[in-house]
Amino acid sequence: MSIPHGAASAAARPDRVDPAVRRIGATLVVGALGVVFDTTVVSVALDDLAKAFDAPLATVQWVSTGYLLAVFVTIPLAVWAQARFGGRRLWIAALGGFLLGSVLSALAWNATSLIVFRVVQGLAGGIMMPLMATLLMQAARGSHPGRVMAIITVPTALGPILGPVLGGLVLHLADWRWMFFVNIPFCVVGGWLALRNLPDDRPEPGGPRGRLDVVGLLLLCPGVAALVYGLSRVEGGAGTTGAAVLVPLLGGLALVGGFTARSLTRPGGALIDLRLFRHRAVASSAALLFLGGIALYGPMMLLPLYFQQVRGEDALGAGLALIPQGVGALLARALAGRYMDRVGPRRVAVTAFALVAVATVPFAFVTAGTGGAVLMAALFVRGIALGAAMIAPMGAAYVGLRHQEIPDAGVITRVAQQIGGSVGIALLAVVLQHAAAGAHGPSALAGAFDRAFWWSAVLTALAVPLCLLLPGRPEPPPPARTTRTGEAVDPRRPTV
Incomplete structure (x- = not known):
């Protein structure tokens, strides 16, 4: 993995975040804003969508529920996919997938097509959110975690708060399709910035390739999605003791419990290392x-x-x-x-x-x-x-x-x-x-x-x-060491 430009200056100015890290953070935030806003912006439009498609509200509700479940399906895949393809390529691919899902959602012709295209958005968004934090923390190499997190939390803090405002403004001024068209600038600019600013961290040619924990994937992803679905049914008025709530909740708990037991006893290669x-x-x-x-x-x-x-x-x-x-x-x-x-x-x-x-x-x-x-x-x-x-x-x-x-x-x-x-x-x-x-x-x-x-x-x-x-x-950061050429090297950076 290449060292971001300006890493040598980090030790010289220990009180400030490396400008290269800030540049990477700004790049990731631009791409993530569309994902975070899209998570909440649709919540204020369900009634308008039901009228536009002449569909019952219970069906249109899946525009939000389907997106949320798709996000949870792919979040655990982020670790394996980053190790397999590299963070830069994975980020750009996920951003492209979210752009595709946004355009298709804006062109949807009925409620079913919109639900399917929202799932495409969710599959890409689920990869992007944990990957954003990982790429920035790895670029910072453990320095200034508070200030680095302040960069990452720009979209995560504002999305649930400003998303409904954006949705309300779009519905007040334009057609519902513009709720998805507004994602295009974030995706296009975010992808261009990623090509320019993210370090090329592709795995070495011929190096080891991480194997996907298929069993763990089949346990964890459906298990988490079932938990979230069961909880969403409580919100929808199904009560706390109905089968629509208890079946997915109990099934989800069983699957997540099975994954937990398997991961804790697995010597290595688990989808998520719960030993952390x-x-x-x-x-x-x-x-x-x-x-x-x-x-x-x-x-x-x-x-x-x-x-x-x-x-x-x-x-x-x-x-x-x-x-x-x-x-x-x-x-x-x-x-x-x-x-x-x-x-x-x-x-x-x-x-x-x-x-x-x-x-x-x-x-x-x-x-x-x-x-x-x-x-x-x-x-x-x-x-x-x-x-x-x-x-x-x-x-x-x-x-x-x-x-x-x-x-x-x-x-x-x-x-x-x-x-x-x-x-x-x-x-x-x-x-x-x-x-x-x-x-x-x-x-x-x-x-x-x-x-x-x-x-x-x-x-x-x-x-x-x-x-x-x-x-x-x-703890204060350890002193930097230098190479034979005099280049400063952060001692917290692992040898790769």
Whole structure:
């Protein structure tokens, strides 16, 4: 794997991220923005799609569900595919696949064709999200994990918040097909930048080729997809004890359990190396990202519904109301990353998760007449805390890992966060459904939302004690050594 230009200057300026790493990060973020926005932008358009295709909402719902399941099918494949083809080629191929899926989705002629083309998008997007974190962390070679994660979390922090805004604007100004056409600039520019800026890390000709763990693939990918599907059925109103929920949940747990047992006893070559959970940083980060997914995605289901059902906003108005949270998350990136590198992820995570819980509490007291300024201020503070709460555990997961362990850690943390989001949405949907049963009028519905937001605040507060398991103050980087030609070499870089 070639060394990014400017690596020799990293040791000379240990207080700053290598400009080459920043350039790689910007390249990856541009390509990933379309994927992250597309995950949430369609959520506000389901009613319009049902009318456009003259299809029942239960069928159109698969436009989102099919995409989400496809993402989970390919996330575990990212580790093997990167080792087999190289990160640069894999990134460009996945970006091309997402571009193809976007164009086909925009040209869909009925609900079935749109669902199929969304699956194509999801298969490509599932590869890209864990690969983005892996490529950037490997390029940084363990330096400044907080600031590096601040780069990576640009799309992941803004997508769930600004995606509904973008979807609402598109539906307000244009046809639904433009929700997919807007992905084209991200894909084209992202692919061009990847060709220019990503290092060529193709495997050496004639070198060893990683073998695909087919049995692990057949256990893990369907198992995770079944779990997510079962949880999505809870949100859809199937209840918690119906066969539509219990069968996929129990089947998914059995498959994931089988994969876990097989991976822990397999000497090598498992699809995902679960032995990384022996590292306290990986285990605690995965647990926190699971709870962080609940804290982020659960309320992101509640908040638009609150603004629409209690305050009478339309889809665009509900999306615009969430902008303060997105602005707060964006502002938190640089600050949280800098403090994480200075004081360690533990202190940042404790403060951030506690502040997320506190900033959620005002929504547990909302009424139909609560002032908008109070809610906007709470959303802004919550956004700042959420941005920091995602950066700290994501960066901590890679502390102390070897170069070849980084891809597995990236997949583990990504799956943990996404499953946490599915659990959060399902759980809070059940709480809201029970609390809103028989409620009529904005005032009665506001009381139902109060209970759901209390649950969200408590679940977020549970993460605070777990933050104490994260690494403390970061260790100073070891001194650089030089080659015979005088070139500086980072001692953390493995020999390849």
